[in-house]
Amino acid sequence: MSKRCHLIVVGFDEIVLNKYLGLVDDAIKEGVIDGFSIVDLEKEREEVEKHLARALIRPEKTYYLQTPDLLHETEQMLEFDDIAQVIQSRHGEIKVYIATEVSYHERYLKYCVEHGISCLVEKPVFLPQKDGKYCPEVMVERMNYYVEQAEKNNCHVSVMTLGRCHEIYADVVYQMIKEKMQKYEAPLTSFHIKHAGGVCNLHREYLTREDHPYRYGYGMLMHGGYHYVDLLARFLLLNKMIYPKKQFEVAFASYAAYPTDQNDRIPKPISERFDDNCPDWWKTEGKGIDWGETDITSTFALRDKETKRVITLGTIAMEQTTPSVRTWTDFPDQLYNKNGRVSNLDMEIQLSTLFAASVKCYKIPRDDGKFVEHVPVKPHIITRANPKLLPDEEYEVKKVYPEVYNSTSNKRIMTRWLRDEETVSTLREHMPVVKLMQGIAFSLEKQGESVVVDLCGP
Template sequence: MELFIVGFGPVAGYKYSRCIHNAISQGHLSRYHVIDRESQQQVVQARLAKLPIQPATCTYIPERVLQNGPDAGVEWLIQQGVFTKSEVKKKLVITTEPQSHGTYIKFALAQQFDVLVSKPLTLPMREGVLDYRALLPNTNAIAAASIEARVNTAVLCLGRLHEIYEQKLRQPVALMMDRLQHPITSVHVKTASGVWNLPSEFGQREDHPYKYGYGMLMHGAYHYIDVLARLLLMNRRLFPTEDFVIVLQGFTAGPLDQQLRTGGLEAMTTGYRPELSELQEDLPYGETDIVASYAMKFRSTGRVLCLGTIALEQTTPGMRSWGPFPEVPYNINGRLHCTDIDVRLGTVFSIAANVTKSPIQARLGDTDIRGMNSATVVTRANARLARTQGFIRREHFERSYGNSYSYTAEADVFERWLLDRPTQSDFSSHVPSCALLDGLLRLAADDWRGSLEIDFNYPVPDWPTLSDDPWYTHMADDIAFSSEHGPRKPVIKNGVNGTKG
């Protein structure tokens, strides 16, 4: 088979080149091709020059063609015969700005290409501005078309195969839900992404832009919306016939609020120029921050099953202390993530994960954006009822720079898709996440007031492999209620008929 990559940005260059190299070296992939816009030719060629295996072809779409939109770009590629040079199986990777995703996905599915796209799945536009009302209908249509095409699809999303969110959080939650037949009763998600754009940049940036009416919900916040949606739908396993509805209330802030909220700190940055503080006020800016509370209810009775809060904020501490963007390929505004996810099963069990990125100690200078990843997981349980080995446990994990949790999770999705293995991230599985995203986008809209309802009737997500962590093995009564002091070996449940100590 052969691979086509549309949009060879810095992410494609350093995140996925190793997967491509391995697939070609092992004989799974015959060759790959790069497609980008003409204005990016020199930058793309510089990235490619550093890779061990070069693409078979590079095609650059003229800017005059792209002035007429992504549809014109796809038509130009077809006319050039880019996709018809061989009869082997084709896979298409789409890592363009999200505004172009829908066009390339539609083409790929019509041609029965396997297709992988960076999040979000689609970003519909109308007259140059986000058309949030079209998001969910478009997502449903894409999901249905992908099923009909019977091809291998995936969305690059860090939460699906994340070591902490999937293995250390969702796995224990699934185990306890199965053991106790107990629902999730609250989920709290808080991410502080440490993104600081200076005022002028909101109207100038073409990558991660805000000037087209969308903001951080369609950028990095999607990852955590996706994690939340999958956690909430785990309750479907216990209530297969109930209609779920989510009621949301919330508030947002945006670029027009930022200078008030940051105290004009941009004047203190290195290399500051006055024009960096000039915000163009006549643009339909998207949000920088959103906070919300929600209740997941049974529609039939109105009874509340799950409560929670959502805090997706960018205006939080990061690494940026510079004015103009530095000459580095990635993270030019010094993002510094800190995310907390807290899941609770009523009065019997809770687990909370904190994942933090922090600058490395030996920084090379003011604009050194390298960072270390660490995670802390705190588990609290009613040990007698939950049958755990204790009431509370704290675990700490670390990842070095260049091997972050998000990097390895997304690379794993990419590699599994490339090798035709299950990714847990096909297009259909992202419909519930987009339903929740749709609700948050409606909250963020200028014309929205009050609370809103989201129909949330979707299947149970992929059920995690149940944890084999010995901390979750059975605590027998003679240990839990022993009057003896000093260390004793725990009694561990061994199958159905016996125990071993």
């Protein structure tokens, strides 16, 4: 059990309000924490106060950072340091949940690991930036530093991500594949993962949105993509059970579509309905901007680093231009899911000539007025095997699982981290994920060419 301490929530948006405040309340009631405080931005005071008016529990205090220009990291962190010290002097130990927009994760993560403060950081850990610009080159090196600092300064650092504690992806699929691999001594020979994000953005929104932006050089990979790269890393590393002495490398080749491709990918009657048919946008307003990707497909090969023999082949697709539930032209107030996101995930996993699993998890909105975030996922799994060789298996097993909520997985991470009991999503566990993220980011810079990532080395 953790020592009693005070929680600081950095970034108090609707997700924190709706998903996590009940868990914070439970932790207070259990005596795990003695309360919580909020740190957010002065310019967002009105929004934060609106959320607080609907909150189940009140923070001890809400601090608003005054630093006007968020590029001024040093000034902002001096302000945060003052707040952290005041809270520490009043409460002793503190813990920090970093839930800001992705560009600002890194400054808080760095502060926490250097000061020995346990923290929980939202995916994608941090957005790699240099001089305020997206820079995947610095990703692995900086992640190494943060992992080392966290371990040296003895703080529990975990990452909030979808797949590691998910009732289907982790409890059912990952466990099943791990058990079959151990039982049949079978390597993972192919892994295909395909996420359809169901996102509908309009051209003008690409030029104006600050949350989930695409105009700063990064896109899908650094938004929702992290969850699927995380699943990829976890499954690929299961091969370590079969080949514990081998060092692995992964070669990627990728293609992507961008906001400048969008007009030709949306049917004209739909573009016109949204007042968004802009055939020349790519060479007018959309020109000269370093766009982040909306859709990515990558092919990869996991190889023995020394011999270059291939063990796993596969693909990862992270596509947003897939069916969404958007019907509105202008963003409604009070709606987190502004672009009508509704997801579908497919995984196809093969264990050599012996066993295969095909997984489909998708959301169907209900007509009960609830936002699509609050609808459950329908999980279907089909497995196939060679029962003549494997007497415990059947040729096919089709199973529809009870519906699950994706939020349960995040809530498990939060609950465990608050109690210092989180072990599957630690910063160190995310090191290989960050390496694969960097590999895919590099392969997007050289589309169609192969880029190699060292998965197991330092």
